Amino acid sequence: xxxxxxxxxxxxxxxxxxxxxxxxxxxxxxxxxxxxxxxxxxxxxxxxxxxxxxxxxxxxxxxxxxxxxxxxxxxxxxxxxxxxxxxxxxxxxxxxxxxxxxxxxxxxxxxxxxxxxxxxxxxxxxxxxxxxxxxxxxxxxxxxxxxxxxxxxxxxxxxxxxxxxxxxxxxxxxxxxxxxxxxxxxxxxxxxxxxxxxxxxxxxxxxxxxxxxxxxxxxxxxxxxxxxxxxxxxxxxxxxxxxxxxxxxxxxxxxxxxxxxxxxxxxxxxxxxxxxxxxxxxxxxxxxxxxxxxxxxxxxxxxxxxxxxxxxxxxxxxxxxxxxxxxxxxxxxxxxxxxxxxxxxxxxxxxxxxxxxxx
Numbered sequence: 001x002x003x004x005x006x007x008x009x010x011x012x013x014x015x016x017x018x019x020x021x022x023x024x025x026x027x028x029x030x031x032x033x034x035x036x037x038x039x040x041x042x043x044x045x046x047x048x049x050x051x052x053x054x055x056x057x058x059x060x061x062x063x064x065x066x067x068x069x070x071x072x073x074x075x076x077x078x079x080x081x082x083x084x085x086x087x088x089x090x091x092x093x094x095x096x097x098x099x100x101x102x103x104x105x106x107x108x109x110x111x112x113x114x115x116x117x118x119x120x121x122x123x124x125x126x127x128x129x130x131x132x133x134x135x136x137x138x139x140x141x142x143x144x145x146x147x148x149x150x151x152x153x154x155x156x157x158x159x160x161x162x163x164x165x166x167x168x169x170x171x172x173x174x175x176x177x178x179x180x181x182x183x184x185x186x187x188x189x190x191x192x193x194x195x196x197x198x199x200x201x202x203x204x205x206x207x208x209x210x211x212x213x214x215x216x217x218x219x220x221x222x223x224x225x226x227x228x229x230x231x232x233x234x235x236x237x238x239x240x241x242x243x244x245x246x247x248x249x250x251x252x253x254x255x256x257x258x259x260x261x262x263x264x265x266x267x268x269x270x271x272x273x274x275x276x277x278x279x280x281x282x283x284x285x286x287x288x289x290x291x292x293x294x295x296x297x298x299x300x301x302x303x304x305x306x307x308x309x310x311x312x313x314x315x316x317x318x319x320x321x322x323x324x325x326x327x328x329x330x331x332x333x334x335x336x337x338x339x340x341x342x343x344x345x346x347x348x349x350x351x352x353x354x355x356x357x358x359x
Contacts, residue, residue, distance in 0.1 A: 020301075020310065020321045020337070024356040025346070026065070029053035032340040032352035033079075035329050040085045040103050046331060047087065048340065048354065049080060056080070056089070058106045063338040063356050069100060071111045079123040086112070090121035090133065097121070097133070097143065115148045117141055127165040130196050134163050140172060142198050152198030157187040164213050166235075169201060170194040171213060173222055178208040191222060193238060202238045206231055214255045221260060223250050230262065230273065244280055246271045252292040263290035263302055270302050270313060283313050286320040296332035296359060303327035303339065310339060310357070323355055335359045 030052025038045045038058075045066070046059040054077045056069040069087075076093025082102075087109075089098040097115040119135035126132075130151075133141040138159055142152040158176040165171065172192045179186050190206030207224030210231075214221040219241065220233040230244040230253065248266025255261075260273040268288055272281040287304030293313070294301045300313040304320070305327060311320035325341030332338075337357040344353040 020312070021358045022321070022323075022355060023336075023358045025344075026354040026356075027344065027347060028057065028340075028352045028354055029055055030351060032342055032354070033328060035059075035331050035338060035340050035354075036080075036082065037331060037333075038082055038087070038102060042104050044333070045102075045106060046333075046338065047080070047082075049077060050352070051078065054093075056087075056100075058109070059338070059354075060106075061333060063333070063336060063354065066106045067109075069109060069111075071114075072098060078121060081124060081126065083126050088124065088131065090123055092120050092122070092136070095119050095121060097124075097131070113148070115143065117143070117150060122161060123163060125163045125165040125170060127170055127196050128167070132163055132165060132170045132194070134160050134172070140170075140194065142196070154194065154198055154200070156192070157189075160192075162211060162213055164215060166215060168195070170196075171215070171220060173206075173210040173213055175209055175211050175225070177206075177210070178226060190224075191220075191233070204233060204238055204240075206240075212251070212253050214253055214260065216255070221253065221255070223253050223262065225249060225251075228264065228266075230260070242278070244271075244273055246280075247282075254293055254295065256295045261293040261295075261300065263293055265289050265291055265305070268304075285313075286311050291327065292329065294330045294332060294337065296337055297335075299359065301330075301337070303330060308341075308345065310337075321357070325353060325355070328352075332359075 029050040033051035034049040044061040048057040058066045075091035077089045078092040080089040085103040087100040087102050099112045101112045102109045122134040124133040129145050131143040138156045140154040160172045161175045162173045177187045177190050189203040190210035191204040193202035208226035210222050211225045212223045222231045228246045232241045247264030247269045250262045250264045253262045258275045262271045270283040287307035287309035289306030290302045290304045303310050309320040312318045324346045325344040328342040330339040339355045341353045
């Protein structure tokens, strides 16, 4: 078991100056990438992916470390998804789907199986009992989770980095459909709709570098990274219903009720889209390089990577809080926020940290 170090910061930060206070700072491993809530019948937990070390760290509901999950160090885990109290990890180096049983107390969480695919795996999404997996070599795999057999391998025209699913289809955004060198499209289509049998149901033309996707019961919402736009695609006929203009280089959209929030790293701005009214609000950020918005109770925060800060969007009088590192992901629980720093400037190393904030 690796040693975990907690540093309680004795910063005399006045609540009158800012809404957040740093209460602890924990050194992690190499390249923290993702933190996600994991709920089972026992309690609420959080799983941290240390991408550089290919490790998985389990935290309790207050963000205190409980344990590392074994048998992942040599997999090169690139991402993971959760379903039915199981954790599915995608091995980039090993080409395996690593499955953990995460039911009950974390002390009993254990490796269940490893499924070889022969591909360098990026990420995936579930459609009922089928796991759709994106591979680095322009392949999309359909894995039957009842017998662990690959039922279909689909060759994509270009590399894809994002896939989501609903009860009927997989949706794949072709991030590399636009060639910057030639200033032209490598493929006419930016979004593939694929059914559970592996048949391409629809190909949809989008903008330059379609990347992150959201969905509700009626529509798909796709961010076009280089165009700085968000397309709304009808699930009924797969036609484009409308386009929202955003700032430069939009990243990581999130949906909160009937609102979409998008941070635009190239514009130092955050955009709020009210879906019911089609009204778009712009919030200029104090920090530079805004990457991702976090909804924490009644408040909206944005993390900025260039300045290494987090700030409250709905309280203009509060100042941006310096995190002294590159924030990459965050979650909130009750009155606390956990922020992953991909690199920690205070430690002077390339290792990342987990910073806990008090609202």
